[in-house]
Amino acid sequence: MSDKNALIQPDRGQKAVTIHLVNKDGLDQFLKGLSVPQRAALDAQKFAGDAGSHAIVTDGDGWAVVAGVADPAALTSWCLGKLADVLPAGTYRCSGGEVGKAMLGWVTGQYRFDRYRSDPADEGPRVLLTSEVKAIDAAIAAAEATELVRDLVNTPAEDMGPGQLEAEAEGLAKAFRAEIHVTRGEMLEREYPMVHAVGRAAGRAHAPRLIELEWGDPKHPRIAVIGKGVCFDSGGLDIKPGAGMLLMKKDMGGAAHALALARLIMAAKLPVRLHLLVPAVENAIAGNSFRPGDVLKSRAGITVEIGNTDAEGRLVLGDALARAGEKEPELVIDFATLTGAARVAVGPDLPALFTRRDETAQEILDAGLAVDDPCWRLPLYDGYREYLKSDIADINNAGSSGFAGSSTAALFLDRFVPAGTDWIHFDTFAWRPATKPGRPKGGDALGLRAAWHVLQQRYTPTGG
Numbered sequence: 092m093s094d095k096n097a098l099i100q101p102d103r104g105q106k107a108v109t110i111h112l113v114n115k116d117g118l119d120q121f122l123k124g125l126s127v128p129q130r131a132a133l134d135a136q137k138f139a140g141d142a143g144s145h146a147i148v149t150d151g152d153g154w155a156v157v158a159g160v161a162d163p164a165a166l167t168s169w170c171l172g173k174l175a176d177v178l179p180a181g182t183y184r185c186s187g188g189e190v191g192k193a194m195l196g197w198v199t200g201q202y203r204f205d206r207y208r209s210d211p212a213d214e215g216p217r218v219l220l221t222s223e224v225k226a227i228d229a230a231i232a233a234a235e236a237t238e239l240v241r242d243l244v245n246t247p248a249e250d251m252g253p254g255q256l257e258a259e260a261e262g263l264a265k266a267f268r269a270e271i272h273v274t275r276g277e278m279l280e281r282e283y284p285m286v287h288a289v290g291r292a293a294g295r296a297h298a299p300r301l302i303e304l305e306w307g308d309p310k311h312p313r314i315a316v317i318g319k320g321v322c323f324d325s326g327g328l329d330i331k332p333g334a335g336m337l338l339m340k341k342d343m344g345g346a347a348h349a350l351a352l353a354r355l356i357m358a359a360k361l362p363v364r365l366h367l368l369v370p371a372v373e374n375a376i377a378g379n380s381f382r383p384g385d386v387l388k389s390r391a392g393i394t395v396e397i398g399n400t401d402a403e404g405r406l407v408l409g410d411a412l413a414r415a416g417e418k419e420p421e422l423v424i425d426f427a428t429l430t431g432a433a434r435v436a437v438g439p440d441l442p443a444l445f446t447r448r449d450e451t452a453q454e455i456l457d458a459g460l461a462v463d464d465p466c467w468r469l470p471l472y473d474g475y476r477e478y479l480k481s482d483i484a485d486i487n488n489a490g491s492s493g494f495a496g497s498s499t500a501a502l503f504l505d506r507f508v509p510a511g512t513d514w515i516h517f518d519t520f521a522w523r524p525a526t527k528p529g530r531p532k533g534g535d536a537l538g539l540r541a542a543w544h545v546l547q548q549r550y551t552p553t554g555g
Contacts, residue, residue, distance in 0.1 A: 098198050099227050102220035107182040110156040112163040115140040143173055168463035172196030172529020180215025188222040194230035196529030202238050204245045232358060236351040237536040243347035244521050244534025248323035248340045252297040253371035256320050259350055260302045267357035269306035285389050285406040290372030292380040297373045304367040306357050313364040315415035318349025319404045319427035320371035327374050327400030328382055341534060344521025348426035348539050355543050361550050368415055370407035386484045391507050396481040398489030404429050405503045406488060412507040423508060424515045424542055432496025433518040441467040442519040442538035445501040451513055459541035466541055469497055476502050
């Protein structure tokens, strides 16, 4: 990531190109204040004030931008995202001076994943000036967390295996003076048997491990943040077709979200005791792969019959959730690219949200709307627990009915979270299949900022 702090700067009257924000309703009034040549320029560019459109007009000895937005008085996070992508390098200010939430999209709209480009484009930064100086740091932090998720998810599995996730956690631990502990090898097999079973077929360079990081004052409220770290998912012996395997570098998207949220928590010095857990594996195929029909013993002592080796994410999360519960946290949040059924239900843009408590669900839904990171609640319905019954073990890892796939996966996880614990589960996509303003195609953070907003509201004395 480049230096994001250079992209949003305090407005001290520097020379800058002006961006005039208008919508269709206010266009006629805006046109009255323009010169004849300026109106002609807008006509020539067929500018009609539509949201997402823009045009260039002369302005004295220079030029200005006229940009269409839905409501100039209430900018969203993404209103300026396209402009930040298409305008020439330079310094800009909006005519009103205040851009609010749109700072985020201005930064993330300039994101480029060029790690593997032999000749990366050097377009130069587009700098936005703002009078809202106190809001800059928070916007930059959210943008950096978002782009951390993008970088991790976009990196191919050969360069983003369990070892690389461990290195990311080590970097966080060093930066914020956190404690880090990694369990691998024979100890992993004994203490986290499901994590080991899923990852044991991978090559030595991508050996499985359970990564833990702890930070903060032990006297503060304890929270656990968990991310599914399946760095590549072949499906195991229930192998995926080629089309289904193509994007499986993103199956560690939950881990990317968890690492990014941990970074936000520690950078803000949130008064919590953070416990970050990432079960990091590659679900590979070899002679020692775990099999359909096998029965695994979990860390929690629950025995699990394997109905499908491609339902592996819930297995590694089960052991991680059990470990988190041993520390008695007051809140557990997990992120996982868990089910295709969630994408069928709510599509790629909305993380499926599962909680035990209605008030917690409402917190997340409200937070998502407040920060333009919407989520959608799906049912954690007790009536579907029967779909996970096993004839020979305590539970089966794959639903038997073919219905409610995301709910049955969440119910599987629910077995490993201690009763009474406030628990939030995001079944997220971590990927954007098509470019939108401020959100290029590829890996993306979905649910991250909603979760962060809830934590700020709960644990910051001033309410965030």
